[in-house]
Structures are given as C-alpha cells and as structure tokens.
Amino acid sequence: MTGGEVAGILVAVFWAILVSFLAVVLVRLAQTLRATTRLVADVTEQAVPLLADASATVRSAQTQLDRVDAIATDVQEVTSNASALSTTVASTFGGPLVKVAAFGYGVRRALSRSKDDRPAEPSRRTVVGRTVPGARRRNRKG
Numbered sequence: 001m002t003g004g005e006v007a008g009i010l011v012a013v014f015w016a017i018l019v020s021f022l023a024v025v026l027v028r029l030a031q032t033l034r035a036t037t038r039l040v041a042d043v044t045e046q047a048v049p050l051l052a053d054a055s056a057t058v059r060s061a062q063t064q065l066d067r068v069d070a071i072a073t074d075v076q077e078v079t080s081n082a083s084a085l086s087t088t089v090a091s092t093f094g095g096p097l098v099k100v101a102a103f104g105y106g107v108r109r110a111l112s113r114s115k116d117d118r119p120a121e122p123s124r125r126t127v128v129g130r131t132v133p134g135a136r137r138r139n140r141k142g
Helices: 003-116 134-141
Strands: 125-127 130-132
Touching: none
Parallel strands: none
Antiparallel strands: 125 130
16 A cells, blocks of 8 residues: 555545544534424423413403502592591581580589689699699789
C-alpha cells in the first residue's frame, strides 16, 4: 500500500466516524424534539381548562363585586334617609319636648317651694375634691 492509499483509508475512516457521530446526535435531537412536542401538548391540554376556570372565577368575582357595590349604594341611601329622618324628628319634636320638660321642672320647683315656704338652700359646688361654700362662690362671681 502506498502512502496515498493509507491516507485515503484514514480519511474514509474519519468520515465514517464523523457521519456515525452526526447520526447519533441527530437521533438524540429527534428524540428531544418529540419529548418537547409531547410536553408542550400536555401543558396545552392542562392550561386551557385552567384558563377557562380562571376566567369563570373572574366573572363570578365581578358579579359578586357588582352585588356588593349595589348593597353599599343601598346602605348609603338608607343612611342618608335615616339621617334626614332623625333631623326631621329632632326639629319637629325637640323644641316642644324641651318646653314640656322645662314646664315640668318649673311646676315641680313651684310645688316644692309652696310646700316648704322657705327659700331653697344655696347649692355647694365641688372643685377638685373640695367643697366651695356658696357665699364664697358668690363673691367670686361679683
């Protein structure tokens, strides 16, 4: 064999090894692509129902929020009406009730004075734990 023939055989063996290596790499790559395709298909199968459930949940939450908003609006209206009603009742009955109470107090006081026929005793005030006599208090005022 000549040197050229040996070199030709070595080149042929090199190319055979290279082609075999590339064939193994291509087979592995094809397996990886098939596995990736299966994985993407499985994820898609599971994601679509999950997205549908999430969409239904969001719609349900929106419905509930609309209901809560309606309830809050109704409560605000009831509160406003109750406030207006209490103001009306206070203005309608407040003045006459105060007058009736004052009249009752005056009648009681007049009846108690007519029974005793003596002037009422001056009241004593308590200031920070001490009782201040009425005469002293009158001097301070005047």
